[in-house]
Amino acid sequence: MLLIHCPYCDESLPEMEFAYAGEAHIARPVDPNAVSDDEWRDHLFVRSNVRGPHYERWRHVHGCARFFNAVRDTVSDRVLGTYAAGAPRPSLADLGVEE
Amino acid sequence: MTRFSAFALVKNALNGQTGWSEQWPDAQPKAEYDVVIVGAGGHGLGAAHYLAKEHGITNVAVIEKGWLGGGNTGRNTTIIRSNYLYDESARLYDHALDLWEGLSQELNYNVMFSRRGVLMLAHNVHDVQSFQRHVHANRLNGVDNTWLTPEQAKEYCPPLNISKDARYPVLGAALQKRAGTARHDAVAWGYARSAAARGVDIVQNCPVTAIRRGPSGAVEGVETARGFIRARKVAVSAAGHTSVIMDSAGVRMPLESFPLQALVSEPVKPCFPCVVMSNAVHAYMSQSDKGELVIGSGTDQYTSYSQRGGLPLIEHTLAAICEIFPIFTRMRMLRKWGGTVDVTPDRSAILGKTPVEGLYVNCGWGTGGFKATPGAAHTLAWTVAKDEPHRINAPFTLDRFRTGRLIDEAAAAAVAH
Ligand SMILES: Cc1cc2nc3c(=O)[nH]c(=O)nc-3n(C[C@H](O)[C@H](O)[C@H](O)COP(=O)(O)OP(=O)(O)OC[C@H]3O[C@@H](n4cnc5c(N)ncnc54)[C@H](O)[C@@H]3O)c2cc1C
Ligand SMILES: [Zn+2]
Numbered sequence: 001m002l003l004i005h006c007p008y009c010d011e012s013l014p015e016m017e018f019a020y021a022g023e024a025h026i027a028r029p030v031d032p033n034a035v036s037d038d039e040w041r042d043h044l045f046v047r048s049n050v051r052g053p054h055y056e057r058w059r060h061v062h063g064c065a066r067f068f069n070a071v072r073d074t075v076s077d078r079v080l081g082t083y084a085a086g087a088p089r090p091s092l093a094d095l096g097v098e099e
Numbered sequence: 100m101t102r103f104s105a106f107a108l109v110k111n112a113l114n115g116q117t118g119w120s121e122q123w124p125d126a127q128p129k130a131e132y133d134v135v136i137v138g139a140g141g142h143g144l145g146a147a148h149y150l151a152k153e154h155g156i157t158n159v160a161v162i163e164k165g166w167l168g169g170g171n172t173g174r175n176t177t178i179i180r181s182n183y184l185y186d187e188s189a190r191l192y193d194h195a196l197d198l199w200e201g202l203s204q205e206l207n208y209n210v211m212f213s214r215r216g217v218l219m220l221a222h223n224v225h226d227v228q229s230f231q232r233h234v235h236a237n238r239l240n241g242v243d244n245t246w247l248t249p250e251q252a253k254e255y256c257p258p259l260n261i262s263k264d265a266r267y268p269v270l271g272a273a274l275q276k277r278a279g280t281a282r283h284d285a286v287a288w289g290y291a292r293s294a295a296a297r298g299v300d301i302v303q304n305c306p307v308t309a310i311r312r313g314p315s316g317a318v319e320g321v322e323t324a325r326g327f328i329r330a331r332k333v334a335v336s337a338a339g340h341t342s343v344i345m346d347s348a349g350v351r352m353p354l355e356s357f358p359l360q361a362l363v364s365e366p367v368k369p370c371f372p373c374v375v376m377s378n379a380v381h382a383y384m385s386q387s388d389k390g391e392l393v394i395g396s397g398t399d400q401y402t403s404y405s406q407r408g409g410l411p412l413i414e415h416t417l418a419a420i421c422e423i424f425p426i427f428t429r430m431r432m433l434r435k436w437g438g439t440v441d442v443t444p445d446r447s448a449i450l451g452k453t454p455v456e457g458l459y460v461n462c463g464w465g466t467g468g469f470k471a472t473p474g475a476a477h478t479l480a481w482t483v484a485k486d487e488p489h490r491i492n493a494p495f496t497l498d499r500f501r502t503g504r505l506i507d508e509a510a511a512a513a514v515a516h
Contacts, residue, residue, distance in 0.1 A: 001409045001410055001411060002401070002409065015409060015411070016411050019400065020400040020401040037501045037502070038501060040501075041353070041500045041501040042351070044444070044500075045353035045444045045500040046351045046352065046353050046500070047342075047352075047353065047354065047355050048342075048351075049342035049343075049352065049354055049356055049402060051340070051342075051343050051356075051404045054402060056401070056402070072401070074356075074402055074403050074404050074405070075404050075405060076405065077401075077403055077407070
């Protein structure tokens with residue numbers, strides 16, 4: 001079971017308090033009419049599905065109920081760091097992870 | 100390779116079992132092949148078998164990073180059925196079911212295909228409506244599926260709890276009698292043995308690290324832990340690892356890889372006659388020939404390549420099993436494990452050509468591709484041999500996520516298969 005740190009509650013809590021919400025930093029095109037079919041496919045369906053550090057969204061459903069982002073190693077399942085939604089995408093070095 | 104027969108059994112019983120030869124040689128990779136298949140699961144090995152047998156293409160290697168059948172094929176709960184909603188799916192899965200029926204004879208290898216019936220329980224009004232819609236759609240497609248009352252369901256599967264005050268009341272069930280189970284390892288072994296006997300190299304413990312493309316963009320071969328292997332055509336059939344491999348060829352995939360878990364109980368005498376699935380509570384069960392109850396759950400919520408999942412899911416699954424089958428509340432569980440399943444947005448597979456010349460892909464089978472093994476392997480071999488899809492896999496393109504022609508079994512079933 002994952003241990004996840006909610007950046008708002010500032011507590012590390014079991015996975016069962018959280019809901020996974022997919023890959024992070026995917027911005028919806030501002031004007032969907034203006035994008036090509038390829039771009040629309042990439043936005044809706046294509047995912048990086050990283051084997052390694054994965055930037056993803058979680059929601060603290062059974063706590064503060066807010067969305068935040070996490071970086072998790074998808075091989076070890078260890079959460080490498082979490083940060084508030086809307087914050088810029090941190091590098092692994094920013095999170096203090098050795099590459 | 101010795102042919103298995105009653106005569107061979109008797110002969111070897113008399114000569115101290117000394118007359119058996121090895122089932123397939125542990126091949127070393129050659130420098131060049133006509134076709135390289137990445138991934139020795141049931142699908143990849145099966146494709147090699149059909150390439151050799153039906154298309155006469157035998158200069159083929161199946162390259163596997165671990166041991167053959169050690170991926171999802173060897174980890175799955177072996178449910179085989181074909182009662183999917185849409186025409187495209189019904190054709191593909193029913194094609195597989197047709198092949199399952201003759202597979203042991205075709206391979207001269209007992210895959211222990213057992214048509215014990217698959218019962219899908221309806222627990223609420225939505226389930227009832229959706230399953231009855233499936234029954235009708237299936238009948239129009241010539242796929243057998245019947246609707247049972249709770250009493251009929253109990254008659255078919257006596258351990259079922261159909262009492263009105265149950266936590267998950269049974270309002271009815273859909274039964275596909277032609278559906279059932281098969282022995283997962285035997286499927287991989289049988290295909291491997293047959294492909295190898297026709298000249299296919301099965302190379303194990305050899306991860307493919309990248310796909311190499313030439314100046315024209317076409318495929319040139321695969322980089323592996325044992326060096327470069329040239330190939331005119333490459334078929335990727337690597338389940339949960341497909342995104343990573345396709346990425347190396349510059350093709351980004353509409354896939355996410357999730358853990359999917361299963362577990363088995365201690366073996367007991369035969370007490371559970373069929374397969375029961377409960378989609379609403381994400382639990383399903385059958386009894387293996389060894390006597391273990393084989394229990395499966397839904398996927399974990401997050402993506403992962405760890406081949407492990409979390410315990411909360413197992414707890415949820417077992418709680419549901421105990422409610423639906425109270426006779427098993429004191430059964431002890433022996434082992435649990437996980438696989439990495441590749442899930443598409445519409446929960447249908449991707450099987451066909453890619454934007455890269457000479458590169459083919461078979462993936463996205465997610466939680467339910469064991470049942471498709473012979474059908475997927477057969478149509479993949481066709482697609483690779485002829486450089487065009489068979490009419491059965493033609494709708495399962497990668498391009499459908501651009502055109503919008505999805506095969507939306509996700510909305511139809513909303514669950515694991
Ligand atoms: C717990 C569980 C229960 C399931 N239950 C059912 C069920 O009841 N019914 C059903 O129909 N389906 C079920 N499934 C799904 C089913 O197992 C799969 O869809 C099916 O087995 C896929 O077969 P495959 O040959 O494509 O994949 P796999 O058997 O996973 O084969 C892919 C192979 O590719 C190899 N590979 C990966 N990367 C590389 C690389 N870089 N280089 C070389 N080789 C590589 C892997 O090691 C693996 O052996 C279940 C899956 C799981 C995990
Ligand atoms: Zn919180």
